[in-house]
Amino acid sequence: DKIADNGAPIQANRVLAYLRRFFNWCLERDIIDGSPVSRVKPPHRERSRDRVLSHQELQAVWEGAEKMGYPFGPMIKLLIMTGQRLNEVAIAPWSEFDLDKAEWKLPGSRTKNGLAHTVHLSHTAIEIISGLPKIDGSKLMFTTTGTTPISGFSKAKKKLDTLSGTSDWTFH
Secondary structure (H helix, E strand, O other): OHHHHOOOHHHHHHHHHHHHHHHHHHHHOOOOOOOOOOOOOOOOOOOOOOOOOOHHHHHHHHHHHHHHOOOHHHHHHHHHHHOOOHHHHHOOEHHHEEOOOOEEEEOHHHOOOOOOEEEEOOHHHHHHHHOOOOOOOOOEOOEOOOOOEOOOHHHHHHHHHHHHOOOOOOOO
């Protein structure tokens, strides 16, 4: 309840799910006689996202990203061009990309399902990547410090909503 009350209801649901799994494991092994979370309901009702941007909205988001500049503008455009998840793009190291082969090889350690994945890059995606600045000594494509990946996505999203006139959607 405290996690949900602190503004993280989805995280509270995940914590409950992990606790339920743990206590069920304990029950299976006769470590405990009953689960303290067996009748606890998730604190927040989840609903799947089904918002899809129209062609006009997507164009407006692209144009808004153009106005943002590095690092968020190109990152947003690469999200659009690859369909990959926010963190997969935001913390991408240069070493995963082979622009000559037009491939981005994501290792399983960086994917949601834990499986390695090859993303075939379009000409436009390659242009975006080729236009990124390279910060000396940094392994990251998107960084402002050279050592840490970018952050502040909600602030960037708010700015993008204003620039594009498009709202009520989320990064992948």
